Each structure stands twice: as C-alpha cells, then as structure tokens.
Amino acid sequence: MAPILDIKNLRKSYAGGFEALKGVSLQIEQGEIIALLGPNGAGKTTLISTVCGITSATSGQIKVGGHDINTDFRAARRMIGLVPQEVALEPFETVINTVKFSQGLFGKKRDIGAIEKILKQLSLFDKRNNQLKELSGGMKRRVLIAKALAHEPRVLFLDEPTAGVDVELRKDMWDIVADLKADGVTIILTTHYIEEAEAIADRVGIIANGELLLVEDKTKLMAQMGKKQLEVQLTAPLSAIPDGLVSYDLTLGPSGDALIYTYDTNAERTGITQLLNDVAKAGLSLRDVVTRQSSLEDIFVTLVKEDAA
Ligand SMILES: Nc1ncnc2c1ncn2[C@@H]1O[C@H](COP(=O)(O)OP(=O)(O)O)[C@@H](O)[C@H]1O
Numbered sequence: 001m002a003p004i005l006d007i008k009n010l011r012k013s014y015a016g017g018f019e020a021l022k023g024v025s026l027q028i029e030q031g032e033i034i035a036l037l038g039p040n041g042a043g044k045t046t047l048i049s050t051v052c053g054i055t056s057a058t059s060g061q062i063k064v065g066g067h068d069i070n071t072d073f074r075a076a077r078r079m080i081g082l083v084p085q086e087v088a089l090e091p092f093e094t095v096i097n098t099v100k101f102s103q104g105l106f107g108k109k110r111d112i113g114a115i116e117k118i119l120k121q122l123s124l125f126d127k128r129n130n131q132l133k134e135l136s137g138g139m140k141r142r143v144l145i146a147k148a149l150a151h152e153p154r155v156l157f158l159d160e161p162t163a164g165v166d167v168e169l170r171k172d173m174w175d176i177v178a179d180l181k182a183d184g185v186t187i188i189l190t191t192h193y194i195e196e197a198e199a200i201a202d203r204v205g206i207i208a209n210g211e212l213l214l215v216e217d218k219t220k221l222m223a224q225m226g227k228k229q230l231e232v233q234l235t236a237p238l239s240a241i242p243d244g245l246v247s248y249d250l251t252l253g254p255s256g257d258a259l260i261y262t263y264d265t266n267a268e269r270t271g272i273t274q275l276l277n278d279v280a281k282a283g284l285s286l287r288d289v290v291t292r293q294s295s296l297e298d299i300f301v302t303l304v305k306e307d308a309a
C-alpha cells in the first residue's frame with residue numbers, strides 16, 4: 001500500500017539562511033502512530049508546518065494520500081488536521097461555533113452530527129455552548145483537537161500536545177490518540193517527552209539539528225539498540241569487587257549487596273554464563289538475579305549526543 005504521507009528529501013532554510021531541515025525523508029503508513037522525538041529547536045514544528053503548508057519547503061517533495069502539496073494543495077490539505085503547539089483561540093467564541101467554523105474551512109459541508117460526535121469523543125459536549133475563555137487550559141487543548149478533527153482528516157498532526165499539561169490530562173490525551181487510531185486516523189505527534197513516545201507510538205523517529213537520525217518500530221528500536229543490565233543480588237554486602245571479578249567491568253550497587261553488569265543484547269556472547277560461574281567461584285552467595293532493559297531515554301540521549309559530537 002502506498003504510504004499516506006510521503007516526504008522525500010525535504011529541506012527548509014529560513015530567511016537568513018538557517019537550515020532547519022537538512023534533507024528529511026519519511027514514509028508513514030495509514031493508521032500508524034508515529035512520535036517524532038527531539039529536543040527543542042530540532043525542527044519538529046518546522047517539519048509539521050511544511051507538510052501542512054504553513055511554511056514552504058526550500059526543496060523536496062511531500063505527498064499526502066498521493067496528493068502533492070505543491071501541485072494539489074487543496075486535496076492534500078483537506079486530508080490533514082493540525083493541532084498546533086500554541087493555543088490560540090477566540091476568547092468570546094463558543095466551543096461549538098469555533099468547531100463549526102473549522103469544519104467549513106476545507107470545503108466540507110456543514111454536518112452537525114459529525115461535530116457532536118467529535119465533541120462527545122473529547123468530553124466537550126456539555127461545554128459546547130460555553131465561551132472559550134470560560135474553559136480550563138486542558139479543555140482548550142481539547143478544543144484545538146476538535147477543531148483539527150472537524151473536517152474529518154485522515155492524518156492528524158499533534159505538535160507537542162502535552163507540553164506543559166498535567167499528568168492526568170496527558171493520560172487523557174493518550175487515550176484520545178488511541179481512540180483516533182482505532183478510527184483509522186494516522187497520527188504524527190511531536191514530543192520531547194520520551195515516556196510519551198514510549199507509551200503511545202508504534203514507530204519513533206528521532207530528530208535533532210534538522211536531521212531525522214532514525215525511524216524505527218518502537219519495540220524493535222528498544223530491543224536493537226538497548227543495552228541490558230544484569231543485577232546479581234547478594235545475600236551479604238561487599239565493600240569492594242572481589243579480585244576474581246575485576247576483569248568484568250562491574251559496578252557495585254549503592255548498598256554493596258548487588259553487582260551490576262552491563263552487556264549488549266546483540267553481542268554474540270553476553271558473558272553472563274562465565275560471570276555467574278566466576279561469581280560462584282568467588283564464594284559469593286546469590287539472593288536473586290534481575291535483568292533490566294535500558295529505556296528509550298538512554299537510546300535517545302546516546303543518539304543525540306553522538307549527533308552533536
Ligand atoms: N520563522 C523562523 N525563522 C528563522 N528560524 C526559525 C523560524 N522558526 C524556527 N526557526 C529555527 O529553526 C529551528 C527549528 O525550530 P522548530 O522547528 O520550531 O523546532 P522544534 O519544534 O523542534 O522545537 C530552531 O533553531 C529555530 O530557532
């Protein structure tokens with residue numbers, strides 16, 4: 001199946017010559033949730049703005065549902081919903097009117113049923129006649145999503161949907177994203193929260209300094225790049241690593257009663273069997289053995305550091 005979003009070698013230089021995107025290519029399949037993870041200034045908003053036609057590309061090609069955003073902009077744009085990073089709403093407008101207005105923007109016929117369904121899905125129905133200034137920050141975010149969904153887009157961009165929101169609302173956002181995915185909507189979200197990518201994305205793209213450093217299935221990424229740690233818990237604390245184990249590059253846990261061994265899951269030999277033999281030879285007695293997978297955070301930090309070096 002052709003990708004629903006196809007970005008090829010996208011470059012964007014701002015006036016003044018700063019190159020915010022340095023040749024980004026990305027294909028997204030219908031129905032997936034992809035998280036673009038990157039530090040501030042990485043180029044996430046620029047990427048989204050270019051796809052949505054808010055700013056123009058310097059070079060490269062973008063197709064949405066097969067429609068080129070240059071030669072077939074209206075058809076491409078009609079497929080896209082955008083939830084911007086900044087909350088900007090008309091304070092005296094009511095919830096329902098602002099969503100109705102958005103529905104009309106891309107040539108969609110007025111469909112009150114569709115609007116009511118969206119408002120219900122976002123728990124805004126009871127507030128539909130309230131003015132926007134009467135809503136909490138969290139509800140305003142929901143209104144932004146309702147506006148983005150009003151013309152029933154197939155591809156939804158969420159630019160840092162949970163930046164600065166409280167934990168509860170963040171969880172609500174994640175549920176909303178899962179619901180939309182179930183409806184077949186393709187979702188591209190940007191975030192600098194690693195746990196967010198870890199929690200909801202099917203695929204993760206890591207972006208830094210205008211470059212997409214990698215795009216990978218989330219679980220594969222974590223398995224492939226992850227280091228694992230083996231923690232050998234001891235029945236009695238040690239004050240130092242025993243002589244017989246110094247060749248292993250072990251660290252002693254904070255209270256001295258655990259030996260921590262870091263190994264590469266892809267290595268042909270992890271060294272675990274030998275280590276455990278030598279632990280026994282050193283006369284140590286084990287209470288338990290625990291393994292831990294390194295998190296997406298470790299992977300992210302390593303990659304972004306390598307890129308900056
Ligand atoms: N309108 C603009 N003019 C010049 N530089 C810009 C403009 N918008 C963004 N930039 C620069 O482009 C880079 C990427 O910005 P942005 O896409 O907003 O990053 P992110 O969303 O990942 O934080 C930053 O260095 C930013 O300062």
Ligand SMILES: [Mg+2]
Nearest residue numbers: 044045085160
């Ligand atoms: Mg941004």
